[in-house]
Amino acid sequence: MTNEYLIIQQKINHYSCYVKHLIVGFCEEFQTNKVHLRRVTSILERLFANESIAFLNYFVDEKFTVPVQFIHYLNAQGEIIHLGNTYYTLPPERSIRLPNGQYVSISSLQLNIGQLGIGQLTTHKLPISLEYDEYVFLPTFESILKLYKDKLSNHHDIEPSEMIFFNENGSFKSSKIKNMQDGEFYILKFERLIGSKSKPENYFAQWKNNEWLVAQIKNGMYTRVRMALRDRKNMNSNYKVIKHQQGFVEIKFQYSLPKEEEVLLRLIATPNESKWPKSYLTKENQLSNVRAILANCKLKELEVKNDGIHN
Structure with missing residues (x-):
């Protein structure tokens, strides 16, 4: 189970880096600051034709092709920005300060290797830096x-x-x-x-x-x-924290989360699917961040030491 999440995240991070380099390359080639969606998705279509079924099934929105869903995924995370009329650009790299004081960077042109979540862990804040509740607005x-x-x-x-x-x-x-x-x-x-x-x-x-x-x-x-x-009506939902081997932790929900909490969790965790996920995998040392992100939703935490799932 753990390996499946890690492989999916590795592929997401690989293609994220690839798309950002494509945008930079097209902008330089055509002397512009924006790139039309079709220029990128036409290349992704050829690459994704050789992808695994597990990766393709991760993107579950039948209204859009997988390449388009992938671009929407990156845009939702702030890795790229939609300028309107299906044109996209690459914003400057910036760091996000998580609730525990740790920083992750987004929109980097360096490949994010070997971790869960799309955000790159960093030891310092970048010249452009945001608090996590500035990165996304969290209404009560x-x-x-x-x-x-x-x-x-x-x-x-x-x-x-x-x-x-x-x-x-x-x-x-x-x-x-x-x-x-x-x-x-x-x-x-x-x-x-x-x-x-x-x-x-x-x-x-x-x-x-x-x-x-x-x-x-x-x-x-x-x-x-x-x-x-x-x-x-005092009817709050709960979530389960399931501890696995090697410091991995699975967070399971009864219902899908609001989009803002989804975006924040995807910085440090990998969801089980791209749309309306109900399960995320992260590391135990990120639990304080997970709890702080979910606090606004008033969810009750249930800890499960063993749910019958093995690595």
Whole structure:
């Protein structure tokens, strides 16, 4: 199990370094500061044609090819930057200060060898350096609920197809839109037809005075909003810390994390898949960083010494 994670991370780091050098090379060749996505993915397509099934299956989004998913992965981590209109550039190398004071660097042109996570461990901060909560903004559950409460409006054309309601036992989906409680908060799901295609939309909603007040949930915020509404009912999730041999530690979740916590964990850990992972492998000496990153999600830690998985 450990070797599988290490091999995947080694390949990610190898191709990350390769893509960054490609961008630098194309920028120099064409005297520009940006490169079109297609220039890079056309090369990755040829390389990935010879890749292992395990690596290709790691990228699980059926909407995009594996090369495009890989570019999205690097962009999410800040290794490269999307400038719009499918053009990308390489930002300057910078260091991120982790919660325990340790530094990792990103956007380096040097190959990251022999560790879990896409960030390169370094003993010092670089001229451009960020705290981990500057690298990604981590809104609290309280602030995210206030944000969407302030946006609630009865000016909408929404006819929900599914409702998620929350109580002390958890969160539950229902296709029957009924038995709403006045003043209570929900998530509403809606399928909007655009031409011949259906586009799913999610709304933060309150049932009040026999009508819906709604605010559309922005892309990437759904998981945090749902976790915040579970927290409001004192229903926080947990995660397991499973210790393996040679100082390796597996972190297993009940549900996927918000994107910000995912990005931070991927600096120091390797997820089991690229999209909506529920398991990460890291080293035991990174546990303090893992706990600090997850603190904002109010998850309860469960330690499992042996889960029947061997290296």
